[in-house]
Amino acid sequence: xxxxxxxxxxxxxxxxxxxxxxxxxxxxxxxxxxxxxxxxxxxxxxxxxxxxxxxxxxxxxxxxxxxxxxxxxxxxxxxxxxxxxxxxxxxxxxxxxxxxxxxxxxxxxxxxxxxxxxxxxxxxxxxxxxxxxxxxxxxxxxxxxxxxxxxxxxxxxxxxxxxxxxxxxxxxxxxxxxxxxxxxxxxxxxxxxxxxxxxxxxxxxxxxxxxxxxxxxxxxxxxxxxxxxxxxxx
Amino acid sequence: xxxxxxxxxxxxxxxxxxxxxxxxxxxxxxxxxxxxxxxxxxxxxxxxxxxxxxxxxxxxxxxxxxxxxxxxxxxxxxxxxxxxxxxxxxxxxxxxxxxxxxxxxxxxxxxxxxxxxxxxxxxxxxxxxxxxxxxxxxxxxxxxxxxxxxxxxxxxxxxxxxxxxxxxxxxxxxxxxxxxxxxxxxxxxxxxxxxxxxxxxxxxxxxxxxxxxxxxxxxxxxxxxxxxxxxxxxxxxxxxxxxxxxxxxxxxxxxxxxxxxxxxxxxxxxxxxxxxxxxxxxxxxxxxxxxxxxxxxxxxxxxxxxxxxx
Numbered sequence: 050x051x052x053x054x055x056x057x058x059x060x061x062x063x064x065x066x067x068x069x070x071x072x073x074x075x076x077x078x079x080x081x082x083x084x085x086x087x088x089x090x091x092x093x094x095x096x097x098x099x100x101x102x103x104x105x106x107x108x109x110x111x112x113x114x115x116x117x118x119x120x121x122x123x124x125x126x127x128x129x130x131x132x133x134x135x136x137x138x139x140x141x142x143x144x145x146x147x148x149x150x151x152x153x154x155x156x157x158x159x160x161x162x163x164x165x166x167x168x169x170x171x172x173x174x175x176x177x178x179x180x181x182x183x184x185x186x187x188x189x190x191x192x193x194x195x196x197x198x199x200x201x202x203x204x205x206x207x208x209x210x211x212x213x214x215x216x217x218x219x220x221x222x223x224x225x226x227x228x229x230x231x232x233x234x235x236x237x238x239x240x241x242x243x244x245x246x247x248x249x250x251x252x253x254x255x256x257x258x259x260x261x262x263x264x265x266x267x268x269x270x271x272x273x274x275x276x277x278x279x280x281x282x283x
Numbered sequence: 284x285x286x287x288x289x290x291x292x293x294x295x296x297x298x299x300x301x302x303x304x305x306x307x308x309x310x311x312x313x314x315x316x317x318x319x320x321x322x323x324x325x326x327x328x329x330x331x332x333x334x335x336x337x338x339x340x341x342x343x344x345x346x347x348x349x350x351x352x353x354x355x356x357x358x359x360x361x362x363x364x365x366x367x368x369x370x371x372x373x374x375x376x377x378x379x380x381x382x383x384x385x386x387x388x389x390x391x392x393x394x395x396x397x398x399x400x401x402x403x404x405x406x407x408x409x410x411x412x413x414x415x416x417x418x419x420x421x422x423x424x425x426x427x428x429x430x431x432x433x434x435x436x437x438x439x440x441x442x443x444x445x446x447x448x449x450x451x452x453x454x455x456x457x458x459x460x461x462x463x464x465x466x467x468x469x470x471x472x473x474x475x476x477x478x479x480x481x482x483x484x485x486x487x488x489x490x491x492x493x494x495x496x497x498x499x500x501x502x503x504x505x506x507x508x509x510x511x512x513x514x515x516x517x518x519x520x521x522x523x524x525x526x527x528x529x530x531x532x533x534x535x536x537x538x539x540x541x542x543x544x545x546x547x548x549x550x551x552x553x554x555x556x557x558x559x560x561x562x563x564x565x566x567x568x569x570x571x572x573x574x575x576x577x578x579x580x581x582x583x584x585x586x587x588x589x590x591x592x593x
Contacts, residue, residue, distance in 0.1 A: 052388040059376055128372045132382075132431065135337060136389035137361045282339040283370070 053133065053146030054153075061119040062154050070112050074162030077103050081166035096170035097246050100180050104163045105187050105236045110217065112158045113191035114209040117151040121277075122199025128283045140277040144196070144270060151192045159184050179243035183236040186262045190232035193266040197273035200280070225251050235262050289315045291439050291470035292336055297345035299331055299494075306331040308494040309345075314472060318465035320481040320502070321474040323491035329474040330369055332491065333443050336472065337366050349439060362390060365432035369443035369474075371424055375417035379403055379427045380410050383434050390435035402430040407456060421448035429457070433464075440464055442473045446480055458483050513537070514553040515577045518546045518560065522569030529563040530556075547577075 077099055084095035121144075124130040133143065163184055167177045199205040221231030228234045228251030235258040237249045242258070253261065290313035299307040307328045323329050334340045335347050338354025338361075347354060354360045374382055380396075383403055387395035400410040406426035416424065425448050432440060442461065446454045461484065465471045475481050481488060481502065488505045490498040498505055520526045527539040527546045535556045536548040550556040557574070564571040 052385055056374070056377075056385060060374065124374075128368075128370045129374050131339065131366065131368050132374060132386065133389065135339070135361050135364065135366055136386070137359050137391065138389050139358060279341075281341070282334075 050138075050142040050146040050149075053138070053143055054150045056133070057120045057147045057150035058154055060123055061116050061151065066115055066119070070115060070158045073108055073111060074158055077108060077162045077166045078169065081169040085170055092170055093172050093176075096167060096172045096176060097240075097244060099166055099170075100163060100176070100183070101237055101240055101246075101249070104159070104166075104180065105183050105240060106218065106233060108163070109159050109184055109187035109236065110191050110213040110233065111210075113151070113155050113188050114195045114206065114213065116155045116158075117148075117192040117195035118199030118205035118209055120147040120151045120196055120199060121273075122205050125200055125280075125283075126203070130280070131282050134277075134280065134282045141274045144273045144277055148193060148196055148270060148273075151196060152189060155188050155192055156185070159188050176244045179240045182243055183240035186239055186258065187232055187236035190235070190262040190265050193269035193273075194232070197269055197276055200273065200276055222250055228253075229261075232262060232265065291315055291350055292472070293346075293348045294332075294335070295346050295348075297332075297335060297342045297347060299328075299335060299340065299343050305494050307335065307342075307491075310491075310494075310496045311345075312489060312496060312499060314470060314489075316465070316468045316470050318461055318471045318473060318484050318486035320484050320486050320488045321472060321491060322476070322481050322488050322505075323474075323497075324476050326493075327476075327491040328494035329476070329491055330443055331494075333366075333441050333472065333474055337364055337441055362435065363438045365435065365437035365440045367425075367428045367432045367440075367442040367445050369447075371421060371448070373416045373419075373424050373428065376415055378415055379408055379412055379419070379423075379430075382416060382427060383431045386431040387434045392435050395434075398434050399430070402434045403427070405433065405460070406430045407453070422450060422453055425449055426453070426457075429460075437469070439470045440472070442471070444474055444476070446475070446477075454480075513549055513551055514556075515547065515549050516553075516556070517573070517575045517577055518548060518564075519544060519572035519575070520546065520564060520569045521572070522564075522567055525567035526564050526569045526571075529567045530560065533559055533563055535559045535563065544572075 080099045080103065081096065084092055084099065087095070121130065124133060160181065163180050164177065167180050195205065195209050198209055202208055216227065217231050217233040221227045221234055234249065234251055235253050238252040239255065239258040241248045241252065242255045292314040294310050294312045297307060297310045298305065310332065321329050321332065331340070335342055336354070338347070341355050349360050349363060352360050354364070377385065380399055380403060383399035384395050387398045392398045403410040406429050408423060408426055408430065416427065419427065425445065429445060446457060449457060461471050461473060465486070473484060486502060488500065488502045489496065490505060518526060523541045523544065523546045527541050530536045530546070530548060531539055536550045538549040540547040560574060561571060
């Protein structure tokens with residue numbers, strides 16, 4: 050599993066991806082600086098909006114999508130999965146190594162700029178804890194979902210973006226039933242609850258915001274393992 | 284020990300189709316220790332058969348067994364399999380040593396780093412080469428794939444067109460290596476669409492065409508079978524009618540068609556034809572300009588075997 054972890058970290062983090070995701074994270078920092086500098090603005094409200102609207106709604110899903118879908122997806126796409134797949138390694142270990150590697154790379158790309166933004170905003174410890182909790186929930190949930198997606202479909206980025214924009218960004222924000230199967234809703238609910246802001250539309254309870262993402266991760270992981278077991282490897 | 288008991292690989296009525304297109308059809312064959320060449324033209328189903336053999340894809344019908352085990356059912360089977368896939372792709376960001384060490388670690392080889400270095404040297408590459416694999420030539424990539432396939436000392440070694448991209452000296456070295464592995468009692472399955480290449484393996488041959496098993500056995504038997512088929516040749520001459528008449532009268536050909544500068548002939552015995560054609564031309568006071576086989580390529584051999592089978 051350690052070998053898979055190292056391999057995935059090495060292959061998924063290309064220079065292009067690092068620059069693009071780094072730039073996206075920097076945007077949060079720039080917005081925080083602007084919010085702090087704006088004399089008339091409600092810094093507390095602005096900081097929450099940055100974390101909620103940019104951090105959890107854009108930075109976390111996009112970063113997770115780009116990196117997790119590439120973890121096994123890049124190997125499948127360039128036909129090098131065979132060098133890993135044809136080894137006596139249990140598929141659950143393979144998937145776990147790839148999941149751990151994706152989290153290990155994704156979390157810093159999301160947490161570091163968001164924590165920096167909160168610190169720059171100077172809005173206190175609650176928002177910092179809430180940001181960390183919300184981001185961890187979002188990144189973990191999305192990473193588990195997109196890990197299998199990369200393995201299963203071609204153009205996983207397009208499908209994943211479609212899911213993030215259409216389902217999570219539009220449908221789940223308006224339809225209560227859809228909101229129950231949206232990672233973003235749970236992450237945003239947790240952020241609002243811990244930082245004591247007004248809950249988002251279709252908000253979930255704190256308990257559900259912790260338990261449901263864990264269930265999502267487990268189910269997505271099991272599905273990924275099954276797909277690995279049944280994969281038709283080129 | 285019976286041949287069946289000694290078999291490392293067993294295909295039983297295996298078919299594989301993709302979206303209605305049949306890639307492998309009703310193949311039943313056993314492969315035991317030593318070198319076995321899988322011969323067939325491009326599109327014959329060789330790569331699909333090797334993928335089935337390694338468990339990279341499931342048979343649509345029938346079963347594949349490696350030492351009695353289903354390669355799709357248990358990753359532990361892969362301790363016994365080393366594959367050199369046909370595709371040139373390798374994990375380009377790794378160095379050769381990292382690539383082979385990764386293979387060794389995933390196969391739980393003790394002291395993976397040393398095992399990797401040994402196998403890289405075995406294929407005449409330098410273990411200390413710091414370049415990533417994207418900087419490797421096609422031949423170097425092919426050899427590093429061989430090193431990765433051998434690093435865990437598998438009992439079954441599967442090589443899909445392994446000589447592609449290698450220069451003549453490297454080809455010779457690889458053929459020697461595969462022969463040595465076969466002599467050690469390992470089961471080596473090599474696919475190729477080049478008849479002469481297979482001849483140099485000096486091995487048992489399985490001939491595939493259009494996804495079907497056309498022939499199997501010792502290479503010499505297959506070669507004889509190929510030589511015994513009807514051949515078509517063009518005989519260039521300044522007296523095509525006289526030469527055609529002479530060839531038919533001597534029984535050297537079974538059919539002849541004449542045009543302005545040549546005779547198109549069919550013969551059942553190409554060796555006898557080659558021995559007699561010059562004398563017949565001389566007797567007919569004709570100049571023999573050329574004798575060109577028109578169907579000596581591998582594809583025509585496979586077409587013949589396929590027609591013979593049906």
